[in-house]
Amino acid sequence: MNSHEIIEEVIHTPVRLHILSVKVENKPGVLMRIAGLFTRRGFNIYSLSVAPSELGARFSRVTIVVDAESAPLEQIVGQLNKLINVVEISDLSPKDAVERELLIATVPTHVDVRTPLLDIIATANAAIIDVDSSAVTIMLAGTPSACDDLERELEAFANVELYRTGRVALPRLGTPA
Amino acid sequence: MQLTGAQALIKSLEQAGVDVMFGYPGGAILPTYDALLDSSIRHVLVRHEQGGGHMAEGYALATGKPGVLMITSGPGATNAITPIADAYLDSVPLVVITGQVSTSVMGTDAFQEAPIIGITAGIVKHSYLVQSADEIPRVVAAAFYIATTGRPGPVLIDFPKNVSLETMEWYWPSSVEELDLPGYQPEVALDMDAVTEAAELINQAERPILYVGGGTIKSDASKELLAFAERTGMPVVTTLQARGAFPDSHEQHLGMPGMHGTYTAVTAIQQSDLLISLGARFDDRVTGKVSTFAPHAKIIHVDIDPVEFNKIKKVNVAIQSNVAAALSALDKTGTKPKNLEVWWKQLNAWREEFPLFYEAQEEGSPLRPQMVIEAINKSSKPGTIVSTDVGQHQMYASQFWKFEEPRTWLSSGGAGTMGFGLPAAIGAKVGAPDTTVWAIVGDGGVVMTIQELLAASAAGINIKVCILNNEFLGMVYQWQQLVYDGRLSHVALPSPDFVKIAEGMHCVGIKATTEAEMHAAIKQANEINDRPVVIDFRTDASENVWPMVHAGASNDDIIVHPSQRGN
Numbered sequence: 001m002n003s004h005e006i007i008e009e010v011i012h013t014p015v016r017l018h019i020l021s022v023k024v025e026n027k028p029g030v031l032m033r034i035a036g037l038f039t040r041r042g043f044n045i046y047s048l049s050v051a052p053s054e055l056g057a058r059f060s061r062v063t064i065v066v067d068a069e070s071a072p073l074e075q076i077v078g079q080l081n082k083l084i085n086v087v088e089i090s091d092l093s094p095k096d097a098v099e100r101e102l103l104i105a106t107v108p109t110h111v112d113v114r115t116p117l118l119d120i121i122a123t124a125n126a127a128i129i130d131v132d133s134s135a136v137t138i139m140l141a142g143t144p145s146a147c148d149d150l151e152r153e154l155e156a157f158a159n160v161e162l163y164r165t166g167r168v169a170l171p172r173l174g175t176p177a
Numbered sequence: 178m179q180l181t182g183a184q185a186l187i188k189s190l191e192q193a194g195v196d197v198m199f200g201y202p203g204g205a206i207l208p209t210y211d212a213l214l215d216s217s218i219r220h221v222l223v224r225h226e227q228g229g230g231h232m233a234e235g236y237a238l239a240t241g242k243p244g245v246l247m248i249t250s251g252p253g254a255t256n257a258i259t260p261i262a263d264a265y266l267d268s269v270p271l272v273v274i275t276g277q278v279s280t281s282v283m284g285t286d287a288f289q290e291a292p293i294i295g296i297t298a299g300i301v302k303h304s305y306l307v308q309s310a311d312e313i314p315r316v317v318a319a320a321f322y323i324a325t326t327g328r329p330g331p332v333l334i335d336f337p338k339n340v341s342l343e344t345m346e347w348y349w350p351s352s353v354e355e356l357d358l359p360g361y362q363p364e365v366a367l368d369m370d371a372v373t374e375a376a377e378l379i380n381q382a383e384r385p386i387l388y389v390g391g392g393t394i395k396s397d398a399s400k401e402l403l404a405f406a407e408r409t410g411m412p413v414v415t416t417l418q419a420r421g422a423f424p425d426s427h428e429q430h431l432g433m434p435g436m437h438g439t440y441t442a443v444t445a446i447q448q449s450d451l452l453i454s455l456g457a458r459f460d461d462r463v464t465g466k467v468s469t470f471a472p473h474a475k476i477i478h479v480d481i482d483p484v485e486f487n488k489i490k491k492v493n494v495a496i497q498s499n500v501a502a503a504l505s506a507l508d509k510t511g512t513k514p515k516n517l518e519v520w521w522k523q524l525n526a527w528r529e530e531f532p533l534f535y536e537a538q539e540e541g542s543p544l545r546p547q548m549v550i551e552a553i554n555k556s557s558k559p560g561t562i563v564s565t566d567v568g569q570h571q572m573y574a575s576q577f578w579k580f581e582e583p584r585t586w587l588s589s590g591g592a593g594t595m596g597f598g599l600p601a602a603i604g605a606k607v608g609a610p611d612t613t614v615w616a617i618v619g620d621g622g623v624v625m626t627i628q629e630l631l632a633a634s635a636a637g638i639n640i641k642v643c644i645l646n647n648e649f650l651g652m653v654y655q656w657q658q659l660v661y662d663g664r665l666s667h668v669a670l671p672s673p674d675f676v677k678i679a680e681g682m683h684c685v686g687i688k689a690t691t692e693a694e695m696h697a698a699i700k701q702a703n704e705i706n707d708r709p710v711v712i713d714f715r716t717d718a719s720e721n722v723w724p725m726v727h728a729g730a731s732n733d734d735i736i737v738h739p740s741q742r743g744n
Contacts, residue, residue: 024360025360028306029294029298029306032298033298036299075484075487075488078483079484081484082482086360087359087360088360
């Protein structure tokens, strides 16, 4: 990431968002317990992603971006910690984390939009991953703000189908844990 | 040794130390009920799963041991939701085993299927869906470990029928490590720096209060509390969940704080400069309007559950610990406020001016409910257990019964569950068969679980039930008078014939309308020990609970008994 991107990221990510990297036991219902807890306690989830990780079959990592204005972060972390299946929580403030998320979008390609679309793809460092005679599917793996930017650019096109994964994060290297 | 899943479940309960359980059989749990026949565990057949859950709670609250409820799937399981929620809010250790339809049909809306794990996710400490018979001993051992350690609470085990029919090779986990709980560390080492800081605050305090909550009883800390309070000379208040944690007869006891607390307890907290919270959680019924609660006080907060710190009030010193260990550590520092003479002079003046009060009984009038409670209290041996529902009768009982020992007061605090008192009394009596147990209930709540009289009489569980019957939903009536300009909305409860109901359920039923009948009825009830007794005390509907802090109001605006208002 270059310095420009870092500055972009800090500016574009509201401070109230915190990234919780949550190590959970790989048990049925664990996502239900987390989602249910956020609903019951009135905490807002900004994004959530869950996947197996380097931790092996026994554990998964859930990355939750929470809105710490909906409740004090201390409460959110504390209540999450009370879930028996939650093993460990790291609270990453956005400035101490590297975050990425994946955006994919299918954009219809009439003749008159091809050039501007190709420009956007090039500028955003996005890639074309599928093509047919009437549309392309593009992807961007980037910072949340880069995905925000691309999403905004694509608003100019009609009938775009767009998905984002929500972010995953790790501590920035050289940051004290 | 090969066992079926059902046999393994029952054997696991035995291994976990269960000698009595409450329950109700049905389709999905039938294999387990069959295995139960070969067990030494006593089973109390309830008449409704809600009643069974409150019995398990009453048993747990009276004995300190976990309560166990076993019921079937679907409606059996959903009927137990209220006691599970109740146990969660009041931190009662409970293990609930629900039958479940076979795993092959789960999710197909099979007969008597309910997704009880999902339904209860927000009101359990943890829950398990048993997926193979091999898991059973580990799951049961873990369920009891989780329910009883740290902050206690309900744990649910959902047990599919096909798993109960599988076979497994028996084992029993020999250590906590084998329970597979990498995310659960209920106890942490006491933070001695925090203890030192707390001791320092106590040394400097001029107007301290020991604010004693239910965690004090949960951690069996009454002895440590008495020693610490007496050595330091600090005044004590006990919340609704902590009644009995400190003797009511003790001169340092100011009574209960909160919405219907004593004037002195409420006002002392407001004026205090140091609030030492011992296993209490700053519930809204105690704090009133939070922004004006104890505005001058620094706060030391002792709690086993760190999430309680700063949840409602910012604390100055947090000590994550059970109350007993924290009090012992604090006591060892020798901490003591320098001089509490001025404080006690003020407290005693308030006590003198605003004692708990009710007007004397008038000839020909319905009974004063407070008088009934005092009369039963006077006729009862020390250590008598009292359970209640929620409402006016609960507040009268908390105010006018003199509690001297922990685990003698069982009341639904956090959830405020009508229908708790009668079955909780049954559960308590099962746990303490040689102790007299009174359910003090209102005419509204008692009918919500009154069918459990049948469970009691059938099993020879001889509780005594005091119905304070004013033919109204008393607390709602009080609020509608005071807050809703006397607009009475659906609050009158024309009385059933409680004597006939009692007799129909093979209990003794007595009706008392005059003071003489009241004394005679209590005497008769105390002489009957071979059947449950129900007394229908006809009480005065115009009586209100005082003092009162309106919901959301500041504790500074406490309203005392009308006769004390000129003061």
